[in-house]
Amino acid sequence: MTTGITYDNRMVEHKCLWDLNYNEKPERFTSILQRCEELQLLNRCIHVKPRAATKEELLMVHTPEMISILKNTAGFSDQEALEQLSSKYDFLYIHPSTYDLSLLAAGSTVELVSNILDGKIKNGMAVIRPPGHHAMKSEYCGYCFYNNVAIAAQYALDNQGLKRILIVDWDIHHGQATQQMFYDDPRVLYFSIHGYQNGAFWPHLRESDYHNIGRGAGLGYNINVPMNEIKMGNSDYMAIFHQLLLPIAYEFNPELVIVSAGYDAALGCPEGEMEVTPACYSHFTNSLMGLANGRLAVVLEGGYCLKSLAEGAALTLRTLLGDPVPLIQNLDAPKKSAQQAIMSVMYVLRRYWNCLQHLEEFNVQEIKDPMNLPEDKFWPRIEFVGSDEKPETYATRDICPAQDPKVAAELDAQLDALIAGTCLDVQPNRVGFAANPAEPIVTQLEIIQRCHMIQTEPSQTSLAEEMSGMFRNLISSILDGACRSGIAIMENSSENLIQTLKYAIDSRGTKNMMFIDMRSHPDCKIQRSFQEDVRILCASLYSALPLDDVEFVGLTDSKRYIVNMDLQPNCGDAEIFSSFFRVLLPIAYQFGPQLIVIATDPSGTMSAECFGQIVHLLTSLAGGRLSVTFENPLVTNSSLRRIQCCVQALLGEPIDMPGEIHHRLSATSVCSIRTVIKARNPYWNALQFNMQVP
Ligand code: X5A
Ligand code: ZN
Structure with a gap:
């Protein structure tokens, strides 16, 4: 079609x-x-x-x-x-x-x-x-x-x-x-x-x-x-x-x-x-x-x-x-x-x-x-x-x-x-796929057959090392233009993400990139690693960071390149969409990344369709150079569905809409959105018309 x-x-x-x-x-x-x-x-x-x-x-x-x-x-x-x-x-x-x-x-x-x-x-x-x-x-x-x-x-x-x-x-x-x-x-x-x-x-x-x-x-x-x-x-x-x-x-x-x-x-x-x-x-x-x-x-x-x-x-x-x-x-x-x-x-x-x-x-x-x-x-x-x-x-x-x-x-x-x-390179939309070949999801999801399998040297030492090599190859193929975007499936991804983000910046000369943590329980190791680095904009959707890291939580930090939405993992699509449209997307546009890296995990109540829509909307940026990491995915329907919607979005196929996003936002998320807008608009003036928020 x-x-x-x-x-x-x-x-x-x-x-x-x-x-x-x-x-x-x-x-x-x-x-x-x-x-x-x-x-x-x-x-x-x-x-x-x-x-x-x-x-x-x-x-x-x-x-x-x-x-x-x-x-x-x-x-x-x-x-x-x-x-x-x-x-x-x-x-x-x-x-x-x-x-x-x-x-x-x-x-x-x-x-x-x-x-x-x-x-x-x-x-x-x-x-x-x-x-x-x-x-x-x-x-x-x-x-x-x-x-x-x-x-x-x-x-x-x-x-x-x-x-x-x-x-x-x-x-x-x-x-x-x-x-x-x-x-x-x-x-x-x-x-x-x-x-x-x-x-x-x-x-x-x-x-x-x-x-x-x-x-x-x-x-x-x-x-x-x-x-x-x-x-x-x-x-x-x-x-x-x-x-x-x-x-x-x-x-x-x-x-x-x-x-x-x-x-x-x-x-x-x-x-x-x-x-x-x-x-x-x-x-x-x-x-x-x-x-x-x-x-x-x-x-x-x-x-x-x-x-x-x-x-x-x-x-x-x-x-x-x-x-x-x-x-x-x-x-x-x-x-x-x-x-x-x-x-x-x-x-x-x-x-x-x-x-x-x-x-x-x-x-x-x-x-x-x-x-x-x-x-x-x-x-x-x-x-x-x-x-x-x-x-x-x-x-x-x-x-x-x-x-x-x-x-x-x-x-x-x-x-x-x-x-x-305006760059006018017309290459087909190739979506790279990086995962342990034994990963059960690969056989469960037919749509993955349409992705380009990322290869890596087999590691003598450990599977973890092999996976990190594979993820690096994925990012590298996106930066080379061999793939427009990619998906990676991996266990605890923080270390891997840090290494690979560093690689993209230091070894590949990527001038600016955006990392969006959509895991429902993000650790703040990643934000901490890049807190001084203005080339990486770290955004996260959910809070639940360890207490000792509270200084990095959005509301108290004053750094331009860290944006935490502070949502609850059990919030609904309405809240996610609102945070995304009102805050994250305008900031992402203004930042103008050359590469976007998203991390997600199987828990949290965001629907697969909502996730797919967000991935689609982000393909407008960075020339579509987007990588999505699924951390510890389970072989459950909802997990598979999320990967499915994500691949569809990256392949440029029609993505379903979430069923009902009509309900009113919860009071706590309205409060988070308002607070973040208030805290961020001095740095990101795309949010500026929200100045009058009390
Ligand atoms: C289709 C359209 C404009 C007419 C303008 C008259 N019509 N000043 O753009
Ligand atoms: Zn007209």
């Missing part, structure tokens, strides 16, 4: 005949495909045949007039009439080919999603135009005619009986139309990150602000993260993913994820004026691939800087294909106004999502409670009934700010450097 792609070469025909420089132009399509071709991605995909949407499919979310008006323009040669009709809408042009191509864009999106749901492909991308997320029930808008993503989602609900679909809209413009279509529907969680500028950013709607969280049964299932400043970049977006999107998405547990993938928040795009680098789109993509058993459909929306559009889209496809995720560097604290947006969203949604509850005690004075305002004040006409009834905000029609040629040239050079700096 692999990655699908759908596109149709006719999609270059749709263009603005009276302004050939119009933003939404054919080169957008060709530049993406050309870059995908250059990176040899297209021949690795299954090509999903494009097709026109049927009338019935369009009518699931649109009115009959939405079909007839455009249909009348098909093949129409009177340019003036086309221009006349187009001018009735907010940012739109119609070409004689538009009707056919809009049908093709919508139909191909449905086809992509249905191929994913049928299991013919694992995930996929639709490289299509015209885009869709501004196309409302009965009005064309913002370069969009039919709402490709909404139609595909409605198709999945109606024809495939899906109950939970997550739509992530990372286009810089608010997909107001998608929001409207599912506003009452708890089956569709719409999550949008968009420019807002307090209403000054197109489409200038109150309904794009954060307090619009759904209606009726759909309350809590519409999430807007409006940004009120330009130049938002990787740090701001990653904070939104880690603090909001991912915790909520994991709690929602979707059966399908669809992305409204615009690349207009990317560096260089004159529409968005934001600074997300192309590589960051790989991170967005990979972090969603653990959900919904990997069923992820990425659907093109906007993106108007050809270079960043092509690179961002190609890297998205490359990530869907399972290639290593490029590194992003220099992550910093999210901007003040991004912090504000994140907290506002947490505040209005805290009653609907358990994962937000630990922020209950936030100092929220600065956030005015918009929920107390009369609803109609904030909800002017959700439905736009026709071209003659436009919201007053249309008066402030803006044009895309002309880019200063000097600025444009600078951005272009910056992009060239970024693109050149």
Whole structure:
């Protein structure tokens, strides 16, 4: 099962005949495909045949007039009439080919999603135009005619009986139309990150602000993260993913994820004026691939800087294909106004999502409670009934700010450097496996056959020595690139880990690495060995360290490179996920390791699926160079299952979701998370928006 792609070469025909420089132009399509071709991605995909949407499919979310008006323009040669009709809408042009191509864009999106749901492909991308997320029930808008993503989602609900679909809209413009279509529907969680500028950013709607969280049964299932400043970049977006999107998405547990993938928040795009680098789109993509058993459909929306559009889209496809995720560097604290947006969203949604509850005690004075305002004040006409009834905000029609040629040239050079700096080695995902050949687990788990067995010289002296040699060979093969990642099974692993971490640093010149101790009873020998070493960031999930080592326990130590979450070994997945998303993952991103070493053991109540998901999310870092050590595993179902989920994650296969992570966090773990955030954010400013924790 692999990655699908759908596109149709006719999609270059749709263009603005009276302004050939119009933003939404054919080169957008060709530049993406050309870059995908250059990176040899297209021949690795299954090509999903494009097709026109049927009338019935369009009518699931649109009115009959939405079909007839455009249909009348098909093949129409009177340019003036086309221009006349187009001018009735907010940012739109119609070409004689538009009707056919809009049908093709919508139909191909449905086809992509249905191929994913049928299991013919694992995930996929639709490289299509015209885009869709501004196309409302009965009005064309913002370069969009039919709402490709909404139609595909409605198709999945109606024809495939899906109950939970997550739509992530990372286009810089608010997909107001998608929001409207599912506003009452708890089956569709719409999550949008968009420019807002307090209403000054197109489409200038109150309904794009954060307090619009759904209606009726759909309350809590519409999430807007409006940004009120330009130049938002990787740090701001990653904070939104880690603090909001991912915790909520994991709690929602979707059966399908669809992305409204615009690349207009990317560096260089004159529409968005934001600074997300192309590589960051790989991170967005990979972090969603653990959900919904990997069923992820990425659907093109906007993106108007050809270079960043092509690179961002190609890297998205490359990530869907399972290639290593490029590194992003220099992550910093999210901007003040991004912090504000994140907290506002947490505040209005805290009653609907358990994962937000630990922020209950936030100092929220600065956030005015918009929920107390009369609803109609904030909800002017959700439905736009026709071209003659436009919201007053249309008066402030803006044009895309002309880019200063000097600025444009600078951005272009910056992009060239970024693109050149992204490592693009395409090697197959090989997972090394190191264990005593007599280890019973090897014969119990079929999936291990798909790993690459690490060999070592037989030791004359002891098995322990042999195992330590084998573990070193595993790490070495990861550093050499012979394996992307690896798994080791061993008895009491501390000494072995210390030796091998030292080897990676001292003998192999690894500049920085992260060691995550997820054993339920960690000893602190490892942290002690590296307490002075800023090249190794030691994090641990659980406490239970021996008493005499208390100075190394997270809460009292002041060292930047030791982070202890202090959870109880019997805590549930909700606590683990929370600690991971809110603390460990942001710190790991900011640290930017070249290698990640994880240790785990068979006890503790974390589910195998939760462990697999965490391993998957960490594959975004260090180019996927990850090693997982299982200490003294038992041949029990839960132990085997944990290894199974881990191998699946490393092989890039769909990983199951933990059953229920819906429960509220225990008071003690809320306390640990808060305390660690408070203690750590002076060192790791990715956590900084949590400053207001009392
Ligand atoms: C799909 C898309 C944007 C329209 C912007 C008008 N539409 N200023 O990105
Ligand atoms: Zn857009």
